[in-house]
Amino acid sequence: MGGAGSITMDGSMSNSFRGNDPWDDKDLELQADMDRFVQDGSVDDNVKSFLSPDDVDRRDAVGRCMDVSKGFTFTEVNSIKASASKVTSCHFSSDGKFLASGGHDKKAVLWYTDTLKLKSTLEEHSALITDVRFSPSMPLLATSSFDKTVRVWDANNPGYSLRIFKGHSASVMSLDFHPNKDDLICSCDGDGQIRYWSNDYGCCSRVFKGGTAQIRFQPRLGRFLAAAAENVVSILDVETQTCRYSLQGHTKPIHSVCWDPSGEFIASVSEDSVRVWTLGAGGEGECVHELSCNGNKFHSCVFHPTYTSLLTLELWNMTENKTMTLPAHEGLIDSLAVSTVTGLIASASHDTFVKIWK
Known part of the structure; x- marks a missing residue:
């Protein structure tokens, strides 16, 4: 896997980083209102993933085209300085026309994907943004x-927020829309609480436990919700909230999870390894591919939009178990997003840049 801010050519992108430097003053200020962490003076690992400093071993941000196998290429097609602070999240709209980003400056930004020109800036949050x-x-x-x-x-007219959902007692770490239930939004916080919100009624419809780092609905069917907490991914039944599968094998806290477009496979990322799982018979799931860290650390991944055997982490060809690394950012890549419509991949980094790849 690549070093800090590198992309490894294998079908998935990894947010890798090195070192554990002390937090800077801004990080401490952003954390000041986190009363739940004051009790013991510590911050758990999933929060550290947002507050961790950028890599000491910085690399030039270059856009290269690399042949991985059978004509596969990957290159930077656009780049923009998206913030004055660390960018921690990004996501494409379903039609691929817009890209959203957010981070430590408390703002969410909408960009036109084709030009990366600014569409709108959303400024109502009072602390750093963890997910968009x-x-x-x-x-x-x-x-x-x-x-x-x-x-x-309203993505078309985002002058002000349509809904403000309150109820979490700790920092909200992640959220997701259900793929076919327009009314349903799910979020999780640092204490492991998961909440279902009704966008139509503006209220919380269910509360249960299970996720601290990231949550993602299964694409298309939306039968399952993947929730990462510590070193386990729980696959929860959306209707009953019961845990159908427990994906265990990581030795370090999981930073992120992602489904492949079919919803048949799920990848989980910790700093030292990436695992791809299938949900077969039984309640544990099966790890069908594993990639271990080789001196660098992972943070995020996505399945390539057209080469389904590729994970954008280090560009990992799971079929041939080969990886290649592409220097991409000068800082930790905190988030990756993919558009199946355009075939584009976006990366958001602590170096304050957002980049588009194809």
């Missing part, structure tokens, strides 16, 4: 934040 997600069926954008709220915006 577009609805798969409606022109809506949802954002989550350390300010313990989830906000929903």
